[in-house]
Amino acid sequence: MNSQSPSHSIPCLAQIKAQASDRDFAELFRNQYVLDPHSNVRFPGWSSKSLNGWTLHHGFALRVLEILDKNKTQVGFLLGHALYADSGLVRDCLTITSGIEDAGFWPSVEAQISELSGRYLAIIVTPRFQRILPDPVSDIPVIYNPEMSRVGSSLGLVLTRPIRRNPLFDPRNVLTGKQTLSFGQTLDNEVFRCLPNHFLDLSDFSSHRFWPREDTVLTVAPRRVRRNIVEITERLSAHMASWISEFKCAMPVTGGKDSRALLACSQEHLGEITQFFAHRFNNNTRRDAITGQQIMAELGYPFEHYFRRDASLRQRADMRLKMGWSGYRGELGALHALESYPEDYIILRGNIMELIRANQYRGDRLHGEVHIAHGIRRTGAPEGEVHREIGKWQDLYMAWYDTLPSAAQARPYDFGFIEHLLPNTQASYFTAMHRGPFINPFNDRRLIQLAISIPPDIRYRKNLYEEIILRRAPDLMNIPFN
Numbered sequence: 001m002n003s004q005s006p007s008h009s010i011p012c013l014a015q016i017k018a019q020a021s022d023r024d025f026a027e028l029f030r031n032q033y034v035l036d037p038h039s040n041v042r043f044p045g046w047s048s049k050s051l052n053g054w055t056l057h058h059g060f061a062l063r064v065l066e067i068l069d070k071n072k073t074q075v076g077f078l079l080g081h082a083l084y085a086d087s088g089l090v091r092d093c094l095t096i097t098s099g100i101e102d103a104g105f106w107p108s109v110e111a112q113i114s115e116l117s118g119r120y121l122a123i124i125v126t127p128r129f130q131r132i133l134p135d136p137v138s139d140i141p142v143i144y145n146p147e148m149s150r151v152g153s154s155l156g157l158v159l160t161r162p163i164r165r166n167p168l169f170d171p172r173n174v175l176t177g178k179q180t181l182s183f184g185q186t187l188d189n190e191v192f193r194c195l196p197n198h199f200l201d202l203s204d205f206s207s208h209r210f211w212p213r214e215d216t217v218l219t220v221a222p223r224r225v226r227r228n229i230v231e232i233t234e235r236l237s238a239h240m241a242s243w244i245s246e247f248k249c250a251m252p253v254t255g256g257k258d259s260r261a262l263l264a265c266s267q268e269h270l271g272e273i274t275q276f277f278a279h280r281f282n283n284n285t286r287r288d289a290i291t292g293q294q295i296m297a298e299l300g301y302p303f304e305h306y307f308r309r310d311a312s313l314r315q316r317a318d319m320r321l322k323m324g325w326s327g328y329r330g331e332l333g334a335l336h337a338l339e340s341y342p343e344d345y346i347i348l349r350g351n352i353m354e355l356i357r358a359n360q361y362r363g364d365r366l367h368g369e370v371h372i373a374h375g376i377r378r379t380g381a382p383e384g385e386v387h388r389e390i391g392k393w394q395d396l397y398m399a400w401y402d403t404l405p406s407a408a409q410a411r412p413y414d415f416g417f418i419e420h421l422l423p424n425t426q427a428s429y430f431t432a433m434h435r436g437p438f439i440n441p442f443n444d445r446r447l448i449q450l451a452i453s454i455p456p457d458i459r460y461r462k463n464l465y466e467e468i469i470l471r472r473a474p475d476l477m478n479i480p481f482n
Contacts, residue, residue, distance in 0.1 A: 012043070012152075012158070013156040014157050028318060029434070030059040030062070032322075033079060035055070035056050036055055037055070046058055051074060053130075056123065064077055067094045070097055078094045079120060081439060082116040082120040083444075085116075109122075110211075117135075119443060121140040125202075132199060136352075139439075140427070141427050142193065143192070143193055144193075146205040149202070155186050155191060155324030158191055169187060170383065174187060175320065179380065183397070186326065194207050197209060216405070218411055236261075236468075237472065239444065243348060249346045250275040250341065250346070250348070252277055252279075253276050253278060253296055254285075257357070260465070260469060265468070265472055273348075275304055277292075277303065278303075279305075285334070298478075306340060315335055341433075346436065347433075347437070353440075356464050357459055372390075376390070379416055380421055
């Protein structure tokens with residue numbers, strides 16, 4: 001693994017592109033990483049840390065902690081920001097409760113990593129285990145190139161050659177939002193994305209599901225729904241308290257349900273948040289910003305507007321480079337504003353909470369057998385009508401579906417959302433917003449489990465957000481939602 005291969009010392013594609021455009025690689029990729037077995041690799045302005053035949057290279061803004069076993073032997077790295085199951089911050093290191101030689105070491109790793117929340121990536125590299133475990137929606141991407149034995153956070157970091165086109169996806173469609181990369185694919189035919197809730201085995205670059213387990217409860221009786229909502233409210237409130245008290249935070253506030261639920265769950269700590277804001281780049285966001293300002297005025301806090309200014313061609317090219325040419329989001333219309341956010345603040349977002357309202361379902365898909373065409377459609381992968389492309393995507397969809405334990409197979413649209421759609425839209429976008437980490441306090445397997453286990457028809461037809469808000473801040477219900 002430690003051979004000094006000349007082919008691995010040449011610049012990666014991201015470096016080449018940055019240099020050709022006279023851009024500062026270290027600044028653009030300040031919060032990204034590469035894991036490589038060759039110790040002679042160099043990335044300008046980055047730090048390097050080696051362990052058991054692997055070297056972690058990372059930008060200066062990416063938080064990196066050691067993972068230790070019970071005997072204080074280092075067994076890996078924890079990237080990003082994570083909370084324990086009790087909402088306490090993983091501060092200096094993460095300690096596994098088993099020893100590196102114990103038979104129960106790997107089960108302990110899986111159990112403890114599964115309980116973390118936040119935006120993080122666990123890398124385990126011991127003589128027996130070389131594996132990577134992402135957070136529940138892979139908000140820190142795991143892009144891997146088996147040919148080079150290299151893993152990184154975006155496509156340009158794991159290539160030292162031009163992209164070899166993936167025949168499943170037209171790059172123009174991906175970059176304009178007409179198609180969404182899915183099923184572990186990238187624009188390069190030989191580079192892949194590890195799906196959330198799977199670990200990547202670095203010994204052979206195979207991936208294996210570790211959550212949900214066969215015994216994970218993923219459905220509750222209607223009479224127990226309120227109990228789930230109570231636990232969601234209490235747990236989300238504890239998470240918000242930790243993020244706000246531990247870091248400088250800013251929070252977007254709109255007329256939608258997600259941000260209002262986060263506000264409700266932060267009532268005792270709103271005075272510690274540095275900035276409340278919204279960006280305005282079209283009519284919908286203008287209305288959202290006006291409502292957000294109204295909410296914060298009622299609560300007695302100042303509110304910042306980020307107005308639209310057209311992004312330059314250079315900014316757009318930089319964004320695509322940092323994202324690894326992996327997709328498109330409507331918020332790119334606010335790119336100039338987004339790059340004006342306060343640097344190195346945590347941006348608290350309400351994404352993933354959409355599970356509470358069964359956002360992946362239609363009224364006629366709430367019961368009965370899995371509708372494969374609907375599941376494929378919700379991944380965003382097809383270019384046109386699914387029924388015309390079903391043969392292109394069905395095998396990939398069913399291969400993924402078959403990895404789900406039986407209880408999860410009754411919730412395929414929810415799991416498709418967190419394992420296909422979010423990693424290929426939200427994760428790449430968050431990674432490219434290099435000025436500061438975007439964190440979803442709902443990025444927690446327990447919260448996801450609690451939401452998904454509520455029957456879809458109840459989530460779809462009832463406003464469960466109201467129950468969260470009413471429990472924590474009923475006055476917030478007096479301002480209409482957009």
